[in-house]
Amino acid sequence: MKSIVTADGYHVPVLLRESVDGMNITPESVCIDVTFGGGGHSREILSRLGNNGHLYGFDQDMDAIDNLPEDAKFTFVRSNFRYLKNFMRYYDEDSADAILADLGVSSHHFDDSNRGFSFRFEESLLDMRMNSKHSKTAAKILNEYQEERLADVLYLYGEIKQSRRIAASIVNRRKTKSFKTVSDLLEVLEPFTGKAKEKKILAQAFQALRIEVNEEMEALKEMLTQALDILKPKGRLVVITYHSLEDRLVKNFFKTGNFEGKADKDFYGNLNTPFKLVNNKVIIPSEEELVINPRSRSAKLRIAEKL
Structure with missing residues (x-):
């Protein structure tokens, strides 16, 4: 930041x-x-x-x-x-x-509750676009990427060790309910965080999605x-x-x-x-x-x- x-x-x-x-x-x-x-x-x-x-x-x-x-x-x-x-x-x-x-x-951007860059605003839409004209959003990635590609994004851009397990959980969750808001993603990430590393892992996941959305x-x-x-x-x-x-x-x-x-x-x-x-x-x-x-x-x- x-x-x-x-x-x-x-x-x-x-x-x-x-x-x-x-x-x-x-x-x-x-x-x-x-x-x-x-x-x-x-x-x-x-x-x-x-x-x-x-x-x-x-x-x-x-x-x-x-x-x-x-x-x-x-x-x-x-x-x-x-x-x-x-x-x-x-x-x-x-x-x-x-x-x-x-x-x-x-x-x-982090403090704008309408942009979805921060995990602090749970009701925010999973957007994360720097350019609002682009079609790719964080929600689109979570709802449409294949499991292997999701895991790669989380590992390469977020350096998350549990990337494959998290990707599997994302794919399993979207079978019954699609991703729309920040709270939807937080629910999936909760089992993988723990109190000691919660903010770190959330920051890594959100960074990974932001980088992928904007092709940084x-x-x-x-x-x-x-x-x-x-x-x-x-x-x-x-x-x-x-x-x-x-x-x-x-x-x-x-x-x-x-x-x-x-x-x-x-x-x-x-x-x-x-x-x-x-x-x-x-x-x-x-x-x-x-x-x-x-x-x-x-x-x-x-x-x-x-x-």
Whole structure:
């Protein structure tokens, strides 16, 4: 989870100074914030741009429109960041100086009882869509996926050890009653949680479904690949991650240029990689930030410069 809720119903940007500093912005820079959200990072970026600079902000969630800044240097793109290259071509931008991605889900989504992202709201519909126009919901997955595929989703994206048993219980339950609300899923998960690990397992299950609904891993891979194509030499790619799955992808891509982390070396044993790591050691929130924003504890910041 990326942040705490503020008075305006959105969130406090995580690692704001560290991430925007890492973009190495000049007044003339062309920048892209592929996860606009509440606009906190974008506003900081805009404050560093001159009249000849420009910022493109991507977000697939309709709620983000309420946060748009009134600034001639800003263009909002209501789209998933997996279509980054297409939209930059549409706006006649063939390259960029810096790209920022603040991954994960904001507190705005977890605290919206109508979206189904949190297990706290038992009467919420099992939705979990970032883009309400898409047809795939968490309920659709639970009601229609085959047992083996359900087990894979829970294991790969939630790292749940009892994934196969839980998948079997889901399939057995839907024979008599389909999944509709959060409480329906909680009933099935209850025998597998126990008091000590209840919140952890629920969080893992909800994370797995959310990732599958929004195709987060596939979209992340596509965005990173396209970001490499778009960035100018010495351009910066700045990514904030929140769970091990996405962080592993980003780490491997920054180090080797591929998602498996396979090192490709030249004749002399030098690593062939499209990036230079700006921070060899991952950057985490300061103790001061954690006091203000304790939910950012899992955040990790990685910065790479295109060679």
